[in-house]
Amino acid sequence: MLDALQVVTTVAFGLMVGVEFSVAFVMNPIFNALPEDSGQLGRAHGGRMLGAVMPFWYIGSLVLIAVWAIAGWHHGGTGLVVTAGGLLIVSVVMSLLLLVPINNQGKTWTPENRPEDWKEQMHRWDRFHYVRVALIIAAFALLVAALV
Structure with missing residues (x-):
């Protein structure tokens, strides 16, 4: 039973880390390279889509x-x-305090209503997200190391 739990946890968390x-390192650089307002619209859509899923994925991973x-x-x-x-908890706290407030604003922006400093x-x-990604990659590496 523990083996199955370890596999499910590692796969579920690993997929989240991959996303x-x-x-x-893939989507945001693509969005940043798009012409005119396309990148901002893509980020807003991604913020809405992933903003709806990630809280459950992070909490589910933490529970597992x-x-x-x-x-x-x-x-x-x-x-x-x-x-x-512990690293995942730090990333969740960081998300709630630093990333979610920016994301909640950005996901509502359009070319007509976005602020000047968007x-x-x-x-x-992005800078906060790089730190979060480093934390969850380290957490994932620790989980994999625990398997061996």
Whole structure:
């Protein structure tokens, strides 16, 4: 049973990490290279779409990691799992305090109503997102290390 939990947790969390990595290093650079208002519209749509899914994915991943830590308490690698959970908690707090407020504004922007500094706000979001991606990649690496 613990083996199945470890696999489900690693796959679910790994997919989320992959999506966040893709946003940072694939999608946003593509959006930034699009002409005129296309990039801003793409970011707004992505903010709406992923903004609706990611809270459940982050919390679900955190729950799975917590269950793994509890179920595997007397097995090897539990410290790595707990540390991964701690990094995920830091990323969730960071998201709530820094990224979500920017995203909540950006997902409503159109070329007609966006603020003058919208590019600066998107670049600020990107910088915070790079830190979040680094945290969750480290957490994912710890989970994988706990498997071996």
